[in-house]
Amino acid sequence: MAETAVLEINGLEKSFGALKATDGVSLTLRPGEIHALIGPNGAGKSTLIHQICGTLRQDKGSIHLSGRDVSALSVAERARLGLGRTFQISSLAGEFSALRNVMLAVQARQGSSFRFFKPVMKDASLVDAAMERLGRVGLADRAHVPAAELSHGEKRQLEIAIALALDVRAFLLDEPMAGMGPEGSKTLTRFLDGLRQEAPILLVEHDMDAVYALADRISVLVYGRIIATGTVDEIRNDPTVRTAYLGDHA
Amino acid sequence: MKREVSINAAMALALLAVPIIALQMGQTFTITLATRIAILALAATGLNLALGLGGLVSFGHAAFFGIGGYAAGILSAHALSGEPMIFGFEGSQAMLTIWLVAAVIAGLVGLGIGAVSLRTSGVYFIMITLAFAQMIFYFAISWPAYGGEDGLSIAVRNKFPGLNTMRPMEFFLVAYGLLMLTLGLFGLIRSSRFGAALQAVRQNDVRVASIGIKPFPIRLTAFVLSAMITALAGALYADLNRFVSPSMFSWHMSGELIVLIILGGTGRLFGPLAGAALYVILEFVLGGITERWQFFLGLILLAVVLFARGGVMGLLAGKARHG
Known part of the structure; x- marks a missing residue:
């Protein structure tokens, strides 16, 4: 953890009325890594991404990019500081x-x-x-x-x-595999594997094969809360994750 | 793309050739029609920058058209009467001075209107631009100093160096020259970095922001430039009719400019000219047959929107392609 994180999110909270869409999320993206963010539908992945790139403003918490607080900056300003988001x-x-x-x-x-x-x-x-x-x-x-x-x-x-x-200094890839055939997924997986040399990647993805193949670390988001963060093996064997999300797939 | 260039050249030549032939045949009225086409095309080219390239459906461009008209009317009225305006400025009958004043004032007003309206989008943007234009319309009606509801006559057309603008052909050449210059400028802007950003903002503003280009300043700049060009056309229009009235500010005028662009082809370089030519010719031909020519214009507009989305330019030159 001595290495400074490229992207650092601390205690992020966002509510829509009574619904806590983001409930105290903290995560980091270190140089050279692919950090996958997984979670069932409705877990708040999109809300989290919107806050990171600035289309939604958080209620509480902070976002740092390369050590600089970008919590109050606009989408365009964050992009100019090196946050590269791809769209679904x-x-x-x-x-x-x-x-x-x-x-x-x-x-x-x-x-x-x-x-x-x-x-x-x-x-x-x-x-x-x-x-x-x-x-x-x-x-x-x-x-x-x-x-x-x-x-x-x-x-x-x-x-x-x-x-x-x-x-960019950090990639924010929002479901890059969605809608791709198996062949396309394989090619893209290989490509993303090399891409982490350019800049670390926060990867939001449903395709678990791709996630397991690529991720250095995985964070699991359920009901707006990160219930676990760890390596592929740690997440695969984590009992809370298994019940909450992976179920039969693991 | 090649085809569009030759069609554009043909239209530019035709607009020049018709008055020259009419002059030989002594048909002054045809020259006036051609001048009207050139001026309306210029006004619509201004709007085309905002609407065609930037997707900003301004329903208030009559405000800028009218500002141009009143700049011509007021400045020349003072120059003739010798009565000084504010700051001891005595008015002017020089078109170049008038154009400068018209463009600067319209630019400033456009900056104000744009700064407020561009915070909205879609139907709200349409309504707010309309509301601003209506405000100026009612102000012009209720301001007695320059004719109020009755408008203001321009006794002698304003002057252009080296030309006698009272001769229809020479006045046409002024309007034609300014139109061609502006079309050249439009073409440059469209293919420039600014034009790329503006057109991308129209297609997907959220995505453009995500790569670090702020949409708002891009749109505001386009809106201001657009207002300035339309004001130049307004000044010429006042000189053509030698008369300015609040109707230049009316929402019909704003609508007419939008109609010209849709008829001609939204975002196309020569779309406003094609639209203005079609509009003026229809007005002339159908207007000769029936007083209710606008009913038929409506039908044609309906047909364009339903069956020929690209307007005249779309029919002639095919779908627009971007590099």
Whole structure:
């Protein structure tokens, strides 16, 4: 624990009326690790993610990114500090080509959206950087296809290319495996395995095969509360987890 | 994409050619129609920046159109009467000065309206922009200094260096030149970084924020630029009619600008021109047949919305593609 956490969440609480959606959640993301967050439907995973990336404000508790308190910052400010979130379904800009989606992320990273005259397609600093990211996720030959027309798996790859373009310090991957075929899941699992070298990953995922294959640590969220955190083996053999969540699957 | 470029060029040439031919045949009225098309296209190009690229359905752009018109009317009235305005400024009959004043005032008003309205979205945004425009409309009606409800005549068209703007053809060239310059600017903005961010904000603002681009300043900038362009068109429109009245501020005007864009093709570079041409020609042709021409305009609009979502440009040049 001596190593400073990239992402540190402390005593987070969020209620919707009488419902405690997040009930004193604390967790850390250390450099180089994949930390999986699992839990049954309705456990409050989405609410937690919304608070981490800033779309929801917590009632109590704090969120630190690389030692800096980001609890009161906006979504865009947190993103600029290096929080890279991928989404379950939506594309960044569906009408734009994959290339232009990644170019937009490069542009965001450079922090310069108020330039009015130079055409982006003639801006080598955008195009080259974007093509390089697309190449890394294996989408280079699909660069000019509108994002909305990409296949499910390709959209996921695009999401990751966008996160790569942002030079993020921490990835927040929201169910990257959802809707992928077994072949696609395998490829993506291999890819994510390498991705942790870039930045640690907080992985929210239902696909337990992927979680067991990838996670260094797993946290189990049930009714807004983390009931256990540990290595794959510890979680697999934890009796509370088995009753609360894993049931027959373990 | 290539096809759209040639269609755009053809439209630009046609708009220039028609008045030249009309001039040879001595048909001044046709030149006036072409000028009206150019000016409405300019106003709609302003709105197209906010609505087409940014998805901001402003139902209050008549406010900026009217501000441009009143800038032309008030400045020239003072210049003619010799009665000083505030700060001892004596008004002006120079179009360039008027345009500058119109754009600056509309920009400031747009900043104010935008700063409030852009905190909402969807139908609330539509209603708030409408409410602001209506406020200005009623203010213009109840302000007696510049004609109130009766409006304000412009005795002599304002001046442009080197041209006699009282000649229809030369005034047309001013409007045409400004339209083409603005379309060039629109094209540049659309393909720039700002344009990329603006169009992405329209498609998915939550996602754009998640990569670190704040949607609000992007939208506000687009709204202000949009207001400034529409105000320029308003100033020209006042000069065309040599008359300004509160009707320039009315919600019909705001609606008309939206109709032009939908007819022409939302977000397309030459959509406003295609829409304005179709609108003015329909007004002329159908208006000659029946007083109730707007009923038929309504039917056509319905057909466009139901069967040809891309408007005229969608029909001619196919679906819009982005790089």
